[in-house]
Amino acid sequence: MPELPEVETVTRSLGPLVGRRVVVAEFRNLRILRGGDPERMAASIEGRRIGAIQRYGKFIVITLREGGYLLIHLGMTGRLLLGGAVGKHTHAVFTFDRGALLFDDSRQFGSIQFSQEFPARVARLGPEPLEVKFDDFAAALKRRKTRIKALLLNQTFVRGIGNIYADEALFRAGIHPLAVASRLNAARARRLYDAIAEVLTEAIDAGGSSISDYVDAQGRKGFFQFSHRVYQRTGEGCVVCGTAIRRILVVQRSSHFCPRCQRR
DNA sequence: ATCGGTACCTGCACGC
DNA sequence: TGCGTGCAGGTACCGA
Secondary structure, eight states, X not given: OOSHHHXXXXXXXXXXXXXXXXXXXXXXXXXXXESSOHHHHHHHHXXXXXXXXXXXXXXXXXXXXXXXXXXXXXXXTEEEEESOOOOTXXXXXXXXXXXXXXXXXXXXXXXXXXXXXXXXXXHTSOOOTTTSOHHHHHHHHHTOOSBHHHHHHOTTTSSSOOHHHHHHHHHHHTOOTTSBGGGOXXXXXXXXXXXXXXXXXXXXXXXXXXSSSOOOTTSOOOOGGGGOSSTTOTTSBOTTTOOBOEEXXXXXXXXXXXXXTSOO
């Protein structure tokens, strides 16, 4: 489900929570908790009010007005829902003075963490792809010998790009997923930089990609999946040249590309 | 220091 | 109908 555009959409849809006071924090599955026992965590959260709700890459950081931070990652299948029924995969429930927030995650790759200080996991991330300067992006590319697809997925390089948007950006830039990052010339670096900004902006405007069951906190689906040009289109014709889209594995992840538009 | 492979979990589509 | 296989938006950890 959630890469930068989806997490951005979810974060925006959490707006109604700002100013609400947490009455009860209930953790029903401890696997998704990071650091610390559930009782102490709940005690730290209960009674505090929601301040800013911000996205850093694929992380959501909720600042509590009386101190502390709630860090939420949606993993592959995590959802945050404003209200609704507790289900089989509901792992946390936050009840507010008005309304409730449920954390649902069938694969349990997501996580919730409380920390008094600004979370180190977020501090370690690379820059936002929509904020990084081209010169810094190009210079960082030059320093890395790994394949470009792997690098785009590396959250310490840029934060927020996942498998869908890596493939879509590489297609728009005409770059093969196995191209070596340090060997991309300035023109190709520029095309990639622009393609990343373009695809992420379009996807945010579309409310993200709803591949299976992704919805924002108010249950709304995104529709950027209808604009995917290569992702999960293996065997279908390229929208530019008609050549069949191919799928290969790069660092154990599916990579979809057009063998004609994205030459090595 | 950087890189690639693997583990972590559940659900679904598919072929037999 | 059921069973096995492969695949799925994620990160963290391990060894080379």
